Amino acid sequence: MYVCICNGITERDVHQAIDQGASSYRELKQNLQVGSCCGKCACFARELLQSRLQGDFASLCVDAAA
Known part of the structure; x- marks a missing residue:
């Protein structure tokens, strides 16, 4: 599932960034550019x-096909 349409960022991308050490929204934004265009994904x-x-x-819906 897409998190950010503007930058083509998927849930998998976010999870990979977290696996690589991102532990804050600021770090996600720096690493993936999430929220850098329209901001609706923030x-x-x-x-x-x-x-x-x-x-x-349990609350996450991870797109295994992405």
């Missing part, structure tokens, strides 16, 4: 980050 990206950092995997 809330969802933050939600994914918080869910992942809190270990709440």
